[in-house]
Amino acid sequence: MLAAPIQKLIEAFTRLPGVGPKTAERFVIFLLKSGRGEVTRLEKALDELLQNIRSCEICHNFADASPCEICTDSKRDRTQICVVAEPQDVMAIEKTGSYRGVYHVLRGLIDPLIDALPQQMKLAELVARTPDATEIIFAFDPTIEGETTVQFISQKLKRDGLILSRLATGLPSGGSVEYADEITLGSALKARQKL
Numbered sequence: 123m124l125a126a127p128i129q130k131l132i133e134a135f136t137r138l139p140g141v142g143p144k145t146a147e148r149f150v151i152f153l154l155k156s157g158r159g160e161v162t163r164l165e166k167a168l169d170e171l172l173q174n175i176r177s178c179e180i181c182h183n184f185a186d187a188s189p190c191e192i193c194t195d196s197k198r199d200r201t202q203i204c205v206v207a208e209p210q211d212v213m214a215i216e217k218t219g220s221y222r223g224v225y226h227v228l229r230g231l232i233d234p235l236i237d238a239l240p241q242q243m244k245l246a247e248l249v250a251r252t253p254d255a256t257e258i259i260f261a262f263d264p265t266i267e268g269e270t271t272v273q274f275i276s277q278k279l280k281r282d283g284l285i286l287s288r289l290a291t292g293l294p295s296g297g298s299v300e301y302a303d304e305i306t307l308g309s310a311l312k313a314r315q316k317l
């Protein structure tokens with residue numbers, strides 16, 4: 123039987139995505155062994171996170187200012203809005219360096235098995251932004267949830283003069299035709315490019 127404070131912290135860590143009981147146990151033992159310095163560092167970082175990070179009132183990404191740096195950047199094309207499910211998707215697209223529009227973080231995707239929109243979903247906020255947009259790019263995972271969300275939102279946004287587009291899906295670079303599953307290979311064929 124573990125001491126109650128140890129058990130409590132293990133439980134707290136297992137609430138984090140991707141952390142199972144074994145990893146949580148390792149975290150706790152690490153903190154116990156490294157003593158106050160490490161705990162204080164963690165405490166300070168968490169405190170700073172809560173103090174300084176907020177949700178951008180325009181794109182709903184997490185940032186240290188609202189509106190965020192991307193939304194206020196005059197060099198970015200505000201008529202092109204890339205819609206993503208989660209804040210980490212913005213980071214991934216920004217790393218490519220090949221997108222100069224702005225974002226909208228939806229905070230979730232629609233689950234076709236549940237007959238309701240996720241409560242936290244920033245859909246009305248997206249609809250409110252679209253009158254000034256010329257293109258909406260959907261950048262969701264190629265899953266049933268991603269597909270359902272694209273269908274649902276594009277019905278809502280459809281109007282003349284607004285381009286609705288989505289990321290091409292297909293073979294990852296370094297992937298193999300022989301071992302690709304049929305959905306991936308099918309989308310790669312559909313999204314084939316002219317040489």
Ligand SMILES: [Zn+2]
Pocket residue numbers: 178179180181182183189190191192193
């Ligand atoms: Zn923003």
